[in-house]
Amino acid sequence: MAARNKVLFEDLAGELTTGPSETSDSVSARKRTIGYLQERENHLAQLANGEIIEKTLLWVEPERCRLWTRHNRRYDLLNEQRCADLIQGIKAQGRQEFPAIVRRVQGDPQHDFEVICGARRHWAIDWLRRNNYPQLMFLIEVRALTDEEAFRLSDCENREREDISDFERALDYRQALESYYRSQRDMAERLEVSEAWLSRYLDLAVLPDGIIQAYADITELKANHARELKPLLKDPQIRRRILARADELYARQQQALQAGQGLLTGQQILQLLKSAAKNRATKPKQTPLEYRAATGQKMLTAIRRPRGGLLIEVLPRSGANREEVLNAFGDVLQMLAE
Incomplete structure (x- = not known):
């Protein structure tokens, strides 16, 4: 291509040689033409060598673009607050400065492109057009990408962004x-x-769905939460306790949402889930043995201690005599020996 362009340039330049009757204006015009042809030849040569990459940028209606189904951003989580910085920037500049990366789609009469990178830009332009800025258009860069290439490109652009x-x-x-x-x-x-x-x-x-649902704001669920919960979930009994706690937290979060109250933070939810793993199944509460005097009043109680032994309490003013108390002690000591 470069060789053919060079021949074309030389032929055109030859036709533009200076004649004896040429005026100064025509000389200037001829030089400008030759300069343009030379610049054009250099540009084509750079394209052929890969030194320059041409991009196809278009201004389009945002409605003609759909989000790629594998896009790494949940479009339903976007709102005016999460896109506030972008909205203000577009207002200040009067247009979108950086193009979204898209690829063409086939067989969809309602859409011409799908957005690979730029969901927030798409949302912001669409929102502005519906809120007093109908003249704004969506700036896109069209590329030919495989799904795997699209995934890597999207990940590369968004990996360090905190808003995902x-x-x-x-x-x-x-x-x-x-x-x-x-x-x-x-x-x-x-x-x-x-x-x-x-x-x-x-x-x-x-992570189990029950745990995910406990986070009313999914952006509060962090990668380190899974790292801390993973070893606990391996034990079946602990897993059941954690999932039961997650159900309780989900109900609590829903009640808070309905009442317009503050939600638990992600860190609070994590700590409450972890605390469920530490809880042991509570043993049935022991009922102390009771001994009553002939008067009907309680005179002595005895209960086994968790670490062994008995706790015996002799109550005053029961009206019991010495023999009654000693008989009760005998029964308790017999129980201890069993």
């Missing part, structure tokens, strides 16, 4: 592992992360 919850990221990694990679090690190498780091998120994705 650990749980959203965990679900994304779990689905990617099942869809694109032969093993956890293979996936970790492809993402250039450690297996231990990746394992934290994969463990989070498989």
Whole structure:
């Protein structure tokens, strides 16, 4: 391509040689033309060599774009508060500055593109258009990507962002592992992360539903919570106690939501779940033995102590005589010997 462009440039330049009757204006025009052709040739050569990558940027209606089904952000969690910084930035600039990355879709009459990276930008533009800024358009960069490439690109863009919850990221990694990679090690190498780091998120994705529901705000559920709960859930008895506590917390959180009260934080929920693992099954409360005098009044009680032995209490003003008390002691000592 570069050779053909060079020949074309030389032919055109030859046709633009200076003639004896050429004016200064025509000379300037000829130089500008030659300069443009030279610049164009250099640009094409750089494209051919890979020194320059051309991007297709388009302004489109946000309604023509749908979110990729494997996008790592839950669109239903986006709201004005979570997108406030982006909304203010677009208002200040009068437009979206950085394009969302999309790919074309086929066979969908309602959509032309699906968003790989840029769910917040899509949500913000859509919200602004419905709130006094109907002129705004959605800026996109169109790319040809496989699903695995789309996953890695989305992960690379959003990995360090705090506005994506650990749980959203965990679900994304779990689905990617099942869809694109032969093993956890293979996936970790492809993402250039450690297996231990990746394992934290994969463990989070498989927490029991009961525990997940205890977090009324899913963004409060962190990867380290799964790391602390995982060893406790291996014991069947402890697991049952933790899940029972999770059900209690879910009901408590729902009541708080309905009453407009404050919710438990993620750390508080974690501590309450862990405390359930420490609780032992309570033993039935022992009923002390009672001995009454001939008067009908209680004169002596005896109860076994948790670590062995008996606790004996002789009560005053029962009206019992010496013989009655000694007989009661005899019965208690006999019980201790058994």
